[in-house]
Amino acid sequence: MTYLEICNKVLRLMREDTVATLQASDDVVVDLVKDFVNDAKRLVEGAHDWNGLVYEWTPPTVVGDPYVGLTGAGKSANISYIYRDDGVALKELPRYKMSALRSQVTPNDSPSYYSINGVDSNGDVRVLLHPTPSAVSTLTISGYLKQPDLSTDEDELKIPEQPVVYYALAFALRERGEVGGQTAAEVFGMAKEYIGNAIANDVALNQYDYDWYAN
Numbered sequence: 001m002t003y004l005e006i007c008n009k010v011l012r013l014m015r016e017d018t019v020a021t022l023q024a025s026d027d028v029v030v031d032l033v034k035d036f037v038n039d040a041k042r043l044v045e046g047a048h049d050w051n052g053l054v055y056e057w058t059p060p061t062v063v064g065d066p067y068v069g070l071t072g073a074g075k076s077a078n079i080s081y082i083y084r085d086d087g088v089a090l091k092e093l094p095r096y097k098m099s100a101l102r103s104q105v106t107p108n109d110s111p112s113y114y115s116i117n118g119v120d121s122n123g124d125v126r127v128l129l130h131p132t133p134s135a136v137s138t139l140t141i142s143g144y145l146k147q148p149d150l151s152t153d154e155d156e157l158k159i160p161e162q163p164v165v166y167y168a169l170a171f172a173l174r175e176r177g178e179v180g181g182q183t184a185a186e187v188f189g190m191a192k193e194y195i196g197n198a199i200a201n202d203v204a205l206n207q208y209d210y211d212w213y214a215n
Contacts, residue, residue, distance in 0.1 A: 001161040003150035007033050010168045014176075021153055033172060038149045040167035040191075044159055045146045048199045049078060051206065052158035055145035061133035064108065068127050068139060069120035077125045079143040082114055090114045090129070090139075101130050108134035160198035166191035 008018040010033050025031055045053065055077075059068040070077050082090040091113050093101070098115040111129035120126045127141070147158050157164060170191055173184035 001157050002153060003034075003037065003155040003157070004153040006037050006150075006157060006161055006165055006168070009165050010037065010172065013165075013169050014172055023153065032175065033168065036168040036171040037164065039171060040164045041147070041150065041157065041159070043167055044163045044195060044198075047195055048202060049080075049144045050159045051202055052160075053144045053146060055143060057141040057143075058138050059141065061111070061129070061135075061137050061139060063133055063136060066102075066129050066132040067117070067120070068129065068141075069122065070125045070127065070141065071122070073125045073145060074123060075119055075125060076146045077143055078145075079116070079125075079127070079141060081142055082127070083140045084110060085138045085140070086110075088112075093130075098128060098130060106131050108132045110134065110137070111139075160194075160202070163191055163195035163198055166194050 004019075004022055007022055007030070011018050011030070014029075014033075016029055019025065019027070019030055022030065022034055025034070057070050057073070059070070061068060070079075079092075082092075084090065088110075090111055093113050093115050095115050095117065098113065098117075101113065109131040111131060111133055113130045115128050116125060117128035118126050150157065166187055170184050170187040173182065173187055177184075
């Protein structure tokens with residue numbers, strides 16, 4: 001569903017006229033809806049690791065440099081796992097354990113551990129490796145990357161649209177009062193139902209990822 005379609009659906013539910021484009025709008029209601037849709041998108045994105053947001057980075061390591069940056073990730077990337085190009089999985093460590101390891105004198109070698117360690121000069125999430133790489137190799141980093149705010153009419157939402165629509169509507173009703181006999185509290189309740197159902201459906205697509213296995 002596109003940004004324009006989502007905003008128009010919210011406008012219809014508000015009993016407002018729909019629009020042909022969201023660009024250069026001079027209607028305060030439309031402008032508010034545009035903001036509320038992105039607010040709702042961010043809320044729904046943060047509620048679950050959605051299949052639509054799965055992303056894979058393949059950064060090369062640099063000899064003697066313990067850091068790799070996740071290009072384009074910004075500060076919102078969520079890492080699930082990291083594999084070396086020989087198929088070995090790196091183990092995630094909390095920062096205090098990584099600091100303890102790196103305080104010891106260790107020769108450069110193929111990395112076995114990682115931790116998230118701030119952001120790089122581009123503002124992207126930075127991964128700290130240990131040991132420091134002794135050779136150039138390619139890492140496979142799988143995780144979830146949140147979508148930038150929707151801006152153009154044609155921007156496609158990557159997560160389920162129903163909870164986004166109803167959270168945006170609830171935000172709008174909280175601003176202006178009830179519409180069609182529905183209060184903001186009632187619509188927030190509907191939005192929670194929609195997001196719960198959407199998460200259940202999304203989990204069912206790859207249920208094995210949510211099973212627990214003994215090591």
